[in-house]
Amino acid sequence: MDWESFYDTHPSPSTHEPTICEVENFVCSHENEKIVFVTSGGTTVPIEHNTVRFVDNFSVGTRGSASAEYFLQCGYCVIFLYRSNSLEPFVRHFNNSLLDKFEIVDNKSIQMKQSEFDTLYPVLKKFKDAKEANRLLSISFTTLIEYMWLVRGCCMLLDTKYCMLYFAAAVSDFYIPPSEMKEHKHQSNDGPPLIALRLVPKVLPAVTHIWSPNAYIISFKLETDAEILLEKCKSALAKYKHQLVIGNLLSTRKHNVKLVSRDGIEDITLSTADSETGLEIEYLIVTNLEAKHDAYIKSKQ
């Protein structure tokens, strides 16, 4: 199935239009500024109509949420499309043992403990500044079909050289068409279900050729087998003809990625020493991409 028939057979969810309006307002208020569209987290593929079970992709959304923070730091406006319940920029620093970070003072106020303040103050400050300046728009989705519609809607609004599309979400390659889903929960005394999945059509050809041919477009390849990673990156680049593929292995993704472009392969490695200072590889990725995007904008003048 190609992407056109996918959209023909799966109508947009009812929440779609109002969300795209929000995106449109955001884009309009940042004309000629650099905007990055970051997708993040996994996608959920329901197995039954009344969903009790689903097939999911491994992704807590670290890559996307960390990158969004650094893009803001580099002066980008950020549209952050994330799977609900996956990590969000800035918020992610508060998640662990959240309530232990706070204390009740004199039974009349709730304050962050002083021991946490030095680390979390700059995080909260950046978040508040970004929100106040209307430079961060977060949009959540759950299912694959919601994701597919939001990507289409957003990409069509982001077709200029000032826009970067950064597809960090782990999108399911497979899904079950609603027409073939069972109505009710599969009963265990019917024996285990045999789940026949369909291929999700690739939308990258539509993004690069139809929806946002003028944007700077980055896709990701996540593999578990080092042998095939680079080849898969190169073949994606050859097939979709966009600007960059970022290749990473599940086991080493937090300290090594490969940037594959028509100019060759660049290796980005976060050293153990740097990692111990709290530096994240996403900072290295984003600052590298910023330079590439600036050159791209210049080349189009």
Next chain:
Amino acid sequence: MDWESFYDTHPSPSTHEPTICEVENFVCSHENEKIVFVTSGGTTVPIEHNTVRFVDNFSVGTRGSASAEYFLQCGYCVIFLYRSNSLEPFVRHFNNSLLDKFEIVDNKSIQMKQSEFDTLYPVLKKFKDAKEANRLLSISFTTLIEYMWLVRGCCMLLDTKYCMLYFAAAVSDFYIPPSEMKEHKHQSNDGPPLIALRLVPKVLPAVTHIWSPNAYIISFKLETDAEILLEKCKSALAKYKHQLVIGNLLSTRKHNVKLVSRDGIEDITLSTADSETGLEIEYLIVTNLEAKHDAYIKSKQ
């Protein structure tokens, strides 16, 4: 496959022993107090060894996390076994728009906004009190196999009439044995994968007859089809011979449940009016169960 061969063929994860030690310490420090063991959230079934994809169960953990709060309120000590990333007691009230709830005061402290304080102060207070008195032990898991081992370990430590076992987690009925998992990510150009799932053995027979025959045991049935719900509850009760099955439908689970015991069927309904005051059905469930458990303890004297 029965539960014995499941444990024989799937060795315990390396994190298992230290966690069970923690539970043991907790249980020892609350001898002759009422303890409830609450399981919550879904379970993850990996599809590949280097997990990129998995089959998951729908459950954000509202039932379990809300119930844990009300059990504490009723004087229980709570062991909360939850799927990581699902809702946690008390913490769940802070999750939405977390960073918007706080403000920076004079660039030198982070405080909860006054508008949020009245709602969240009692929540945080209850959390702090429970932690300080060591009455809440939270343990997280991710995969089905971790869950299976933790349930076994905990139940064996909770075999007295003062213990209530409250199995609210949505445990997968199906799994893929590690021996049959693919080593690497399924490639989309191999076509869609056909996933053959195995039945997960029921552990309730082991719980009721071997691990914790003296505890007060409650299991849940979640269905999407109202026609079969009560029959499934009754048949579970007949098969496992425990004290109570709580039946609920996916679509109405937040305002109606059915308590099915040997004494008959009780309907618990949360009225719209009550719901609007912020009352949750878990409060009604827990206070009902407390009375049943007290009667059970008395009957065993």
